[in-house]
Amino acid sequence: MRIHLTSVFVDDQEKALRFYTGVLGFVKKNDIPMGADRWLTVVSPEDPDGTELLLEPSGHPAVQPYRTALVQDGIPAASFAVDDVRAEFDRLRGLGVRFTQDPLEMGPVTTAVLDDTCGNLIQIAHSK
Numbered sequence: 001m002r003i004h005l006t007s008v009f010v011d012d013q014e015k016a017l018r019f020y021t022g023v024l025g026f027v028k029k030n031d032i033p034m035g036a037d038r039w040l041t042v043v044s045p046e047d048p049d050g051t052e053l054l055l056e057p058s059g060h061p062a063v064q065p066y067r068t069a070l071v072q073d074g075i076p077a078a079s080f081a082v083d084d085v086r087a088e089f090d091r092l093r094g095l096g097v098r099f100t101q102d103p104l105e106m107g108p109v110t111t112a113v114l115d116d117t118c119g120n121l122i123q124i125a126h127s128k
Contacts, residue, residue, distance in 0.1 A: 005041070007054035008077050009063045010118040013040050016055040019117050023095050024080075026053065053078070058119060067119050074100060076113055076123035085110040085126050 010016035017040060020026045026042035029052055037059075041052040058064065070077060082088040085103045089112045093099065100121055101113035111125045 003051050005052045005054055006078070007056040008116070008118075008120050008122075009058040009067060010055045010116075010120070011058055012118060013038055013055050013057060016040075016116070016118040017042070020053070020055065023092065023097060055118075071119070071121055074113070074121065077120040079111075079123040079125055082124045082126050085112050085124055088112075088124055 008016075017028065017031075020042050021028060025045065027045045027048065028040070029043045029048070030039055030041040032039040037057040040055045042055065043050060043052050058067070067077070089099065089103050092114060098115045099112055100115060101111070101123075103110055103112045108128045109125060110128075111123050113121050113123050116122050
């Protein structure tokens with residue numbers, strides 16, 4: 001068994017697509033119209049057949065209170081692996097990304113947390 005698909009709720013799918021591809025560096029995999037919304041997924045360019053991230057519309061009434069509580073408590077909605085958190089932190093900061101947690105070493109793991117501009121906090125992490 002392996003993870004095939006996971007999702008983050010986003011306020012605006014087009015804005016999320018621009019951020020997740022143009023800033024974070026993912027590539028669009030699926031973009032299928034579904035009424036007013038889309039089945040919109042991105043993947044790592046290093047693993048185009050790997051786990052897909054669904055940029056899921058946040059219209060369900062339970063989503064806003066859930067995301068608000070996570071953000072208020074500083075809890076990331078997802079965690080993405082990077083080779084070097086400090087280097088990625090510097091690259092993303094240079095692109096104007098706002099971080100809520102600067103790189104933090106916790107034993108063998110280094111993490112940082114960013115605002116995806118679409119209602120979520122996202123953690124980046126690497127292990128030594």
